[in-house]
Amino acid sequence: MNLRILLNTTTPADKVLFSLLIIVSLSGYLFADKLLPENPSVRIEVNGKPVYILRVTENRTVPVKGPHGYTYVEIKDQRVRISGSPCANKLCVQQGWISSGALVCLPNRVVVTIGKQTEENMPVDAITG
Amino acid sequence: MKINFILHNPEFGPGSLRYIFSVLHLSACLLLLVSLSACSSQKDRVFSKTRVLMDTAITITVVAASQEGAEKAIDSAFREIEKIGKLSDFYSSGSEISLINKKAGISGVKVSPDVLQLVEKAVYVSEKTGGAYDMTIGSVSGLYDFHKKVLPGKDAVRKGLRLVNYRDISIDRSVSSVFLKKEGMLIDPGGITKGYAADKALECLKKEGIASGIISVAGDIRAFGSKPDGRPWNIGIRNPRAESREDDVMATIELMDAAISTSGDYERFFFSDNVRYHHILDPRTGRPASRCISVSIIADEAAYTDAFSTGIFIMGPEQGMKVLEEMKFNGVIVDNRGRIHMTPGIGGRIEFKNSP
Known part of the structure; x- marks a missing residue:
């Protein structure tokens, strides 16, 4: 076919050029994966502003300062919970451990979300109820 | 060639x-x-942002090509939600809803198109649920305090109930005004505002060129388009009897261009003498409704799913299923014995995880 004629008439330099261009284009796939962080992360926001983005694989407890004082966010075994809070009703502490979704302390304006930014395999995209 | x-x-x-x-x-x-x-x-990635507005957590998820585009659209949707929250805040004295309440029995109040629509939709749902959903419940709901575990006395509830009747809301579209006919009446838009805000946020995202995403206003969810891989969005329905874990789901359901809301007795409640007192009050008795423990409704608009889920929760499974059939809505009802009632249209799209 025409493609064969094309191949016959191209010089070795052309072929090198072609393959080089194809390799460069394809390497985009690899680099895109490398450049975009895919690890799930714990994101902590106060009043809508991010204050921490933490790795879920690192066990730790961080104090987060809100308008009423310190909310304590604990990360352990790839899960996260609010372990202490200055708020009155402690609903945030009662939420317990989660491995996906969000923990919220309304009075202290703290929002903790866990999960990937580009989530493909999350069991649910949102929860009603 | x-x-x-x-x-x-x-x-x-x-x-x-x-x-x-x-x-x-x-x-x-x-x-x-x-x-x-x-x-x-x-190209297409999923971006998500959570903020606290209207005294609740709101998460907006969009599919977009760039972070900048996503954030611009999400921020504009948040501004819209904030605006609606301010107009319809039951507790803030400056809101349009408070003005309507203050002028109850005196005069009509000129309101913005948003509040007019909100009240119109609320009255429509009241009509369709035989008054089971009724935003004039404010004169009774204001007597309860679920944080301080305050139960009102019988006399106070009886007195409040006299002012509960959606037919006493008078709407004049020609001058965009709302008038409550009886003095002391209070409209509490809590059962519809969050859904309405989700609907309006969606319009904002579409204006910003977003073709798919999810707006979740504390469990009132409006989904549109599909995930980047073309699959529908997966929405979890919270397990009504897993109180310590927010992410424990009873079932997951696939949603593309639709809204879903769930009303449950587990949201704001306290126990007194082994009775669960929760925030969904029956306008006929002034007491928490007890026929269901969880009601999820799927329809086109979140304003409707929000209000109908409350109304059907109060009506109970038998009457509730009739309303769903008449409205051509889909729904999942868990009654007070843990039995699940489901509309036929939901089959094949729902997957149960744990029975409540």
Whole structure:
């Protein structure tokens, strides 16, 4: 076919050029994966502003300062919970451990979300109820 | 065709300058093609942002090509939600809803198009649920305090109930005003505002060029379009009896262009003498409704799913299923014995995880 004629008439330099261009284009796939962080992360926001983005694989407890004082966010075994809070009703502490979704302390304006930014395999995209 | 032209044109001898340029041109085209296809697979990503507005957590998720585009759209949707929250805040004295309440029995109040629509939709749902959903419940709901575990006395509830009747809301579209006929009446838009805000946020996202995403206003969810891989969004329905874990789901359901809301007795409640007192009050008794423990409704608009889920929760499974059939809505009802009632249209799209 025409493609064969094309191949016959191209010089070795052309072929090198072609393959080089194809390799460069394809390497985009690899680099895109490398450049975009895919690890799930714990994101902590106060009043809508991010204050921490933490790795879920690192066990730790961080104090987060809100308008009423310190909310304590604990990360352990790839899960996260609010372990202490200055708020009155402690609903945030009662939420317990989660491995996906969000923990919220309304009075202290703290929002903790866990999960990937580009989530493909999350069991649910949102929860009603 | 281009290749043919190049190869059969006598002017294109190998080695000629034009031939080299043509090969270069071809290569460039090929490069562009390959790199474009590489881009498109990375193009659409999911971006998500959570904020506290209207005294609740709101998460907006969008599918977009760039972070900047996503954030711009999400921020504009948040501004819209904030605006609606301010107009309809039951507790803030400056809101339009408070003005309507203050002028109850005195005069009508000119309101913005948003509040007019909100009240109109609320009255519509009241009509369709035989008054089970009724935003004039404010004169009773204000007597309860679920944080301080305050139960009102019987006399106070009886007195409040006299002012509960959605038919006493008078709407004048021509001058965009709302009038409560009886003095002391209070409209509490809590059962519809969050859904309405989700609907309006969706309009904002669409204006910003977003084709798919989810707006979740504390469990009132409006989903549109699909995930980047073309699959529908997966929405979890919270397990009504897993109080310590917010992410424990009873079932997951696939949603594309629709809204879903769930009303449950587990949201704001306290126990007194082993009775669960929760925030969904029956306008006929002034007491928490007890026929259901969880009601999820699927429809086109979140304002409707929000209000109908409350109304049907109060009506109970038998009457509730009739309303769903009449409205052509889908729904899942868990009654007070843990039995699940489901509309036929939901089959195949729902997957149960744990029975409540």
